[in-house]
Amino acid sequence: MTDEKQNEEVKFNNPKDAANIPLIWIHDMTWGYDESKKILFKKFNFNLKKWDFTVITGKSWTGKSTLVKFLIGQIKPYKKTLYYKMEDMSEFWDDEIQRYRRKIGIIFQDYQLINSLTPKQNIIYPLVLDSTPLPTIKKKYDAVNKLLDISSIETTEIKKLSGWEKQKVAMARALIHAPDFIIADEPTGNLDHENTLQIADILIKANQIGNTIVLVTHDEMLLSYLKQHVEIKTITLGK
Ligand SMILES: Nc1ncnc2c1ncn2[C@@H]1O[C@H](COP(=O)(O)OP(=O)(O)O)[C@@H](O)[C@H]1O
Ligand SMILES: [Mg+2]
Numbered sequence: 001m002t003d004e005k006q007n008e009e010v011k012f013n014n015p016k017d018a019a020n021i022p023l024i025w026i027h028d029m030t031w032g033y034d035e036s037k038k039i040l041f042k043k044f045n046f047n048l049k050k051w052d053f054t055v056i057t058g059k060s061w062t063g064k065s066t067l068v069k070f071l072i073g074q075i076k077p078y079k080k081t082l083y084y085k086m087e088d089m090s091e092f093w094d095d096e097i098q099r100y101r102r103k104i105g106i107i108f109q110d111y112q113l114i115n116s117l118t119p120k121q122n123i124i125y126p127l128v129l130d131s132t133p134l135p136t137i138k139k140k141y142d143a144v145n146k147l148l149d150i151s152s153i154e155t156t157e158i159k160k161l162s163g164w165e166k167q168k169v170a171m172a173r174a175l176i177h178a179p180d181f182i183i184a185d186e187p188t189g190n191l192d193h194e195n196t197l198q199i200a201d202i203l204i205k206a207n208q209i210g211n212t213i214v215l216v217t218h219d220e221m222l223l224s225y226l227k228q229h230v231e232i233k234t235i236t237l238g239k
Contacts, residue, residue: 021086023180023212024048024071029081033066040066046235048181048214053207054233056216057223062238064216068185071214072106073097102126105174107184111166113158119169120154126177144172147205164195171202181212188222196222204230 026046032039040063048054056064069075070082079090084100092100113122123144127137145151148168153161161169167187174182184203188196200222207213207230217223226232 022047022049022083023085025083025086026070026077027081027083029077031078031081048212050212051207051210052181052233053203053213053226053230054215054235055223055226056214056235056237057218058237058239059218064218064237065185067237068183068216071183072104073100102130102177103180105177105179105182107167107170107174107182107187109186109189111163111170113166113169113173115158117158118155119150119158119161119165119172122158122169123150123154123172123176125173130177140176140178144176147175147209148172148202163190164198167191167195167199168202171199171206175206175211179211181214182206183214183216185216186218187215188217188219193221197225200225200229 024047026044029041029044030039031041031044046067056067058064066075070077073089073092077090080088082089089100113119114125117125120141124137124141127140132140145154148171150168150172153165153169156165158166158169171182171184171187174184182203188199191199196219203213203215204226215226223234
């Protein structure tokens with residue numbers, strides 16, 4: 001496993017200096033599934049800072065989705081290997097994991113929308129869960145609408161949306177609550193070339209306005225498109 005910036009040590013002379021604290025810090029993590037003898041991560045290091053655009057790439061079965069599961073709190077790490085804002089995530093209780101998840105924006109290949117709700121209701125769902133006041137919801141919805149242009153489909157039945165439209169809705173839902181970072185596991189896996197680049201353009205724009213992005217993809221074309229348009233950090237698993 002290599003990371004182009006692997007040797008870039010996390011430098012924080014004073015851990016209380018918020019500007020230097022990484023959002024995520026994985027430190028010398030060695031880990032494999034219990035039921036498998038294979039070690040997936042060997043002394044793996046990773047750090048995510050505010051405003052980064054990080055792409056996790058690598059062939060199939062190299063651990064990309066497993067890394068996502070760590071980053072969304074779905075797999076419990078060993079002690080002192082995975083930190084969120086310098087808090088050891090192995091110490092998180094279930095309610096802390098739930099709170100953590102609400103601070104990040106998660107995007108999946110299969111969209112994971114709620115079919116019984118309209119696109120607009122799906123998008124504002126995280127804000128409703130947090131009991132956000134209506135005027136604030138409206139303001140935030142208008143902001144994501146400006147970025148993603150969803151007004152024409154906001155009341156269309158989810159079932160009737162194309163894959164690309166569904167992914168746009170999922171992205172709006174991930175972005176609306178100004179998450180600490182967005183994590184997208186193969187978001188273009190079910191989309192054609194043109195729609196893939198449209199997703200890339202949204203991620204680029206989202207990053208330019210201040211969002212932190214972790215994108216998982218094994219699509220070389222997407223990777224080279226991104227490299228041409230935005231400064232990315234690339235983590236290649238399985239090398
Ligand atoms: N829940 C699981 N239990 C045991 N092994 C798993 C589990 N999920 C994934 N694996 C194994 O871990 C390896 C990495 O899988 P994954 O993280 O899904 O890779 P990728 O997303 O890069 O294709 C594979 O060999 C896979 O079979
Ligand atoms: Mg995967």
